[in-house]
Amino acid sequence: MSVVTFWNALEKECGQTLSAIAIATYMAMEHNYRILLIDACFHDNTMEKAFWKKKENKALRELTGGKIDISSGAEGLISAVASNKATPEIITNYTRIVFKNRLDVLLGLKTEIRHDHEKSMMLYKDLITTANKYYDIVFVDLSKGTNRPSSEAILKISDVVLYTMPPNLFNIDKYKELKANKNSIVSKQKVMPLLARSDESSGYNVKNTTRYIKDRYTIATIPYNVRYMEATNEARTATFMTNTKLSKSALSVNGNFFEELDRTSQMIIDKIRELNK
């Protein structure tokens, strides 16, 4: 019953989508939560590629005469939302299953026109609110950047916002600057910094970054893990996460990645509980 949004004020690559995928998959595996992961990014199929290989259903193609399957995906769901027909059950019909009854993914809009995307995104607020009635946690991978009315509306209704930043000074300074500005959403209590693709050997590791941004507690992080990156490129994310968690030898290699995932997911749960008190 909570909306957790991943967002960054700068429109630059920062490992946001992969962080959202890692946390949502891990929490679906480890906790008894029903989770929905929503791809709300513009013209980005990272999430689809992380879970599924592009395999065309030949039978469906033959039956539809090679035409598009009009009533599927986020486009179909947007039509339902626009006509006040979106119920929690209808939303699940448009999602794709990763773990049955645990993790569903709503893939992003296919449009390549920014104006059309923004127009449809204005309906995402209602969609997320409705989905929130059915799922325990709704994770939203939001388009990066500011000055988008749709993004602002989604950030407003979010229970927790994970401000995702890569380990570089420019991004960390931007976070500090926004946090100091009382009119900015980043200054709100519901915003948590998340250091994506962090490395212990880097100067901008978790401890140094925490000290630099003057946070009281060690900030949340998703460490850089080459095996995880490969898995997301090869549509093996779910297999990687489950197999690695079960195998002791694999866990020893990827131990730090899973330890930090565990800590971050626990921090999110604690934050949700703290804000819902």
Added chain:
Amino acid sequence: MNIANLMLMFVVLVVIIVFIVRSIKKNKEEAVEEPVEVDDKTYTLDKMIKFVKKRLDEITKINLYDIGLSEEELKRRKAKKYELKKALKGCTYGDVNDKKYVKELIYDLLSKEYGVDEVNISKAIPFDVPSLLTAQDKFDILIHEYKKTFSYEALTELIKKYNLAALKLVPGSTKPCYVITSDEIDMIYDKENLNLSFADKLEVVVQRIYQQYKGYSSIDEIRDMNIDGVSGRSFWFTRKLLKPSCTNRWRLFKTSHGSKSTKSM
């Protein structure tokens, strides 16, 4: 013929067989797409209505058991198909939400499959040449634009702004009556000087297709407005008892505003 020659022949034969099998397989996979045949009449309203009817029929009659889906996928697809069928049925009874849903689908079908664009949309309704627009075209465009601002109060606002709910004496009639004439619609259209985007034009076309396919014809949009009611008479009845030039007539009553008007086109 030595052994080396025989082996070479064998290799060549195998290569040829593999090549033939692969090309047959490739052709089988490619041959399904049916492109929309484009001619002068492709983008007329009649052709578009035929296309929409055919596609919605295909979507609702698709046999999901033939696709080979998993149990959960099949369940979800069946639910989606049922939802569409329900909407197609509900919109004929005047359900506003079902109407919106079906119109969204028609919009997607026309823009994504049928290839309606900024240029060819004028073949359905000549948006760029106002002199070719009929009174109904102009009224549909006006209502669409007013609906964006005033939602279901669009008609009321239009009548109020141009003081259309006034007694008028029309040619061919001996008594003054409440009527909105096509001349008034022309005048309002000229005064409004609307600048329509492609999305707006397509929405007007979608509404026109919808009202002919599933809706209540020319009164479809008026019926949804916040008015007390619409009353109409049949074509022949109207021609016999009212006046020969009338083809359709409806009246609407705004008791709360104390005004009363009748529209005839």
